[in-house]
Amino acid sequence: MKDQENKVEAEGFSLKALQAGDPAEFSRLVDTYSNKIYHLAIKMLNQQQDAEDVLQETFLKAYRGLKTFDGRSKISTWLFRIATNEALMILRRKHPDFLSIDEPVETEDGEQEPVQIVDWCCLPENELLSEESRERLDAAVQKLPESLKVVFLLRDINDLSTRETGEVLDLSDTAVKTRLSRARLRLREELSAYFGERVNMMRASQPNRLSEAPDKAQKNEVLRSKGEAKK
Amino acid sequence: MIGPTKRHEHKDCRRLLGSISEYVDGELSEELCSMLEQHLADCEDCRIVVDTMKKTVYLYHATAEDEFIPSDIRQRLFEKLDIEEYLEK
Numbered sequence: 001m002k003d004q005e006n007k008v009e010a011e012g013f014s015l016k017a018l019q020a021g022d023p024a025e026f027s028r029l030v031d032t033y034s035n036k037i038y039h040l041a042i043k044m045l046n047q048q049q050d051a052e053d054v055l056q057e058t059f060l061k062a063y064r065g066l067k068t069f070d071g072r073s074k075i076s077t078w079l080f081r082i083a084t085n086e087a088l089m090i091l092r093r094k095h096p097d098f099l100s101i102d103e104p105v106e107t108e109d110g111e112q113e114p115v116q117i118v119d120w121c122c123l124p125e126n127e128l129l130s131e132e133s134r135e136r137l138d139a140a141v142q143k144l145p146e147s148l149k150v151v152f153l154l155r156d157i158n159d160l161s162t163r164e165t166g167e168v169l170d171l172s173d174t175a176v177k178t179r180l181s182r183a184r185l186r187l188r189e190e191l192s193a194y195f196g197e198r199v200n201m202m203r204a205s206q207p208n209r210l211s212e213a214p215d216k217a218q219k220n221e222v223l224r225s226k227g228e229a230k231k
Numbered sequence: 232m233i234g235p236t237k238r239h240e241h242k243d244c245r246r247l248l249g250s251i252s253e254y255v256d257g258e259l260s261e262e263l264c265s266m267l268e269q270h271l272a273d274c275e276d277c278r279i280v281v282d283t284m285k286k287t288v289y290l291y292h293a294t295a296e297d298e299f300i301p302s303d304i305r306q307r308l309f310e311k312l313d314i315e316e317y318l319e320k
Contacts, residue, residue, distance in 0.1 A: 023313075023314050023316075023317065024317060026312070026314060027309070027312075027314040027317035030308065030309070030312065030314065034300055034305060034308060035298065035299060035300045038300045038304065039295070039298050039300075052304050052307070052308075055304070055308055056307075056308055056311045056312075059308065059311075059312055060311070060312065063312065113244075113245065113248070114248070114276075114280050117276045117279050117280070118279070118283070119279045119282060119283065120283060120286070121282050121283060121285075121286045128286075128290055129290065129293060129294065133290075134294055137290060137291060137294055141291075156288055156291050156292065156295075157291060157292075157295045158295075162258075177252070177253060178249070180252055181249055181251070181252035181253070184252050184255075184284055184287060184288065185248070185251075185252070185284070187287050187291075188280070188283050188284045188287045191283070191287050191290070192283055
């Protein structure tokens with residue numbers, strides 16, 4: 001292996017040291033990625049013990065696999081791939097009816113038309129990121145079907161590129177983009193239902209606070225929803 | 232021109248819905264991008280969908296940044312991997 005190539009592909013890690021089993025370099029790798037891998041696992045599995053198992057198994061496998069790691073993908077992508085496969089294995093074991101993430105979702109009618117048309121961007125940051133809001137954010141992710149959830153977690157939570165996400169999941173760029181789009185639309189929908197209510201409540205108590213333009217403040221029908229019967 | 236009271240049901244919205252996510256990432260092709268932007272200029276509903284999707288992505292980014300691994304889980308991981316002597320640094 002060429003040293004220069006190793007530097008580029010191993011993201012600041014010495015692949016040589018990792019492959020020689022150097023414990024200091026390996027612990028640096030563990031420290032860099034354990035946080036992300038643990039949170040990926042806990043969001044995929046929604047269970048702390050399972051997430052811890054995935055975390056440990058990922059690095060045990062990585063340690064053994066490093067010797068043959070060919071550096072063709074980034075080391076982080078490779079770790080996410082091991083972790084994702086571990087988590088999917090647990091999901092399949094626990095839920096025999098679990099749909100494969102390879103299931104094609106690129107069908108015509110997979111897109112759900114937005115129902116919640118509420119502009120809640122005006123809510124203050126401390127409200128959008130309150131403890132309760134964070135719980136809602138997590139709950140919305142848990143509602144996603146597995147095939148969309150894992151793409152969303154890799155792209156938007158772990159910041160992988162479209163191509164890297166495709167490498168982790170063996171999906172084409174188009175499939176990654178389509179799934180990410182559907183995941184985001186569903187999450188937007190869920191959050192709009194929740195934050196829309198907060199906007200309503202705020203408007204009721206402080207009619208002028210959320211709008212700079214006075215004529216806009218009178219237009220309470222900015223909050224519209226097609227799901228009128230929706231609870 | 233679509234007035235703000237008009238419901239979200241005209242067919243351009245439906246057609247462009249799948250492009251919004253890529254638009255938010257700034258990865259939409261030039262042609263589709265200008266098509267979408269032309270549409271957004273006239274459609275408040277779609278503007279709201281774009282803005283709230285941007286905010287949705289932003290909020291998930293923001294919450295991901297302050298997530299840390301519980302220290303007992305980190306400790307057990309280092310023990311399992313036989314590298315606990317590196318735990319303190």
